[in-house]
Amino acid sequence: MRQQSYLVRKGARYHFRRRIGHPACARPISISLGTADPCKARCLARRLAVKWDEVDMSMEILGGRRSLTLDEQESLFRQGLKDELARATAHITAPIGSEEPHPLLHKMMAVAYRIVMRMPVDAADLDQAVVDKVVPETWSASEKLLLDKVLRLMVSPKTVTPDEAAAALDAIAAPANEVTIRDARAHLLRGYVEAHQRAELSQHPLIEAAGDPISALLNDALVLEARRPHAATTGNGAPTVESGNRFFARITDVRFSQQIDELVEKVFADNEWQPDGNRTKHMFETFAWLTGDKAMSDYEPEDIRVFSRRMALSCSASTPRWSSATGWKRASDR
Numbered sequence: 001m002r003q004q005s006y007l008v009r010k011g012a013r014y015h016f017r018r019r020i021g022h023p024a025c026a027r028p029i030s031i032s033l034g035t036a037d038p039c040k041a042r043c044l045a046r047r048l049a050v051k052w053d054e055v056d057m058s059m060e061i062l063g064g065r066r067s068l069t070l071d072e073q074e075s076l077f078r079q080g081l082k083d084e085l086a087r088a089t090a091h092i093t094a095p096i097g098s099e100e101p102h103p104l105l106h107k108m109m110a111v112a113y114r115i116v117m118r119m120p121v122d123a124a125d126l127d128q129a130v131v132d133k134v135v136p137e138t139w140s141a142s143e144k145l146l147l148d149k150v151l152r153l154m155v156s157p158k159t160v161t162p163d164e165a166a167a168a169l170d171a172i173a174a175p176a177n178e179v180t181i182r183d184a185r186a187h188l189l190r191g192y193v194e195a196h197q198r199a200e201l202s203q204h205p206l207i208e209a210a211g212d213p214i215s216a217l218l219n220d221a222l223v224l225e226a227r228r229p230h231a232a233t234t235g236n237g238a239p240t241v242e243s244g245n246r247f248f249a250r251i252t253d254v255r256f257s258q259q260i261d262e263l264v265e266k267v268f269a270d271n272e273w274q275p276d277g278n279r280t281k282h283m284f285e286t287f288a289w290l291t292g293d294k295a296m297s298d299y300e301p302e303d304i305r306v307f308s309r310r311m312a313l314s315c316s317a318s319t320p321r322w323s324s325a326t327g328w329k330r331a332s333d334r
Contacts, residue, residue: 014041080191
């Protein structure tokens, strides 16, 4: 087969003539080679053809798809979820040589991955503004200290490298360029976050009732059911709902501190108590502070036990009180 030389003679001069491989440009481009010598013209044409191919390939890469489809995003998320869930549940699947993690570790790891997900992979230091934005304001000093250790020893922006993200894209036949690699890294880390949030449910009655906790944690429907407020199981494994508080049976956004006056009035009316100098109200205010002032429907019997333990460790002089005008204030500030 004759090789295409892209040479065209116009009068006494030779021209290089070739079409751009793009549907928007149908007409060929012609470039004068400035010579009438056929040998020199062929040599120049070969050089131009090589350069043309390089430019054409670069244009194809730059013009390629620079976003991920929903299916590709889901695939990357699931890959990150499975990979990190295997590590997060190693104490269950391979108990020999694997220590059970600290109860707070999954919570810390999830927040740490959310922090590095918002930072560039080549960041030399953690952006404190990002940390402050992600960490809940209700966290205690000890929780923040533990998170700092996790970020220094276990999780960094390089936890998922561009090479790993590119390999994940290649595995699902997705385009790999600067934009999609950056997005792939974020979706893998999103799967890491979800893995630790699910690992916290490993001892939930619904998960344990499934028999295989790892498969159960990968079951989206079962995890969604386990995350419902007060979800539990009966003796035969059927889901049920246990009432975590006596005042709200429905899901609500009303927080405990917003209901203190009503609760005090109800308790005194139901028990026919005499005024006690706001001591009962102060107890409710302390309960709200020590348990995080959650939505009423989120309270469970465990919160009472948490309150009792923390009260035993607290000094009455440092116990804060709630004021609608000034917020939380300690006794030493009053």
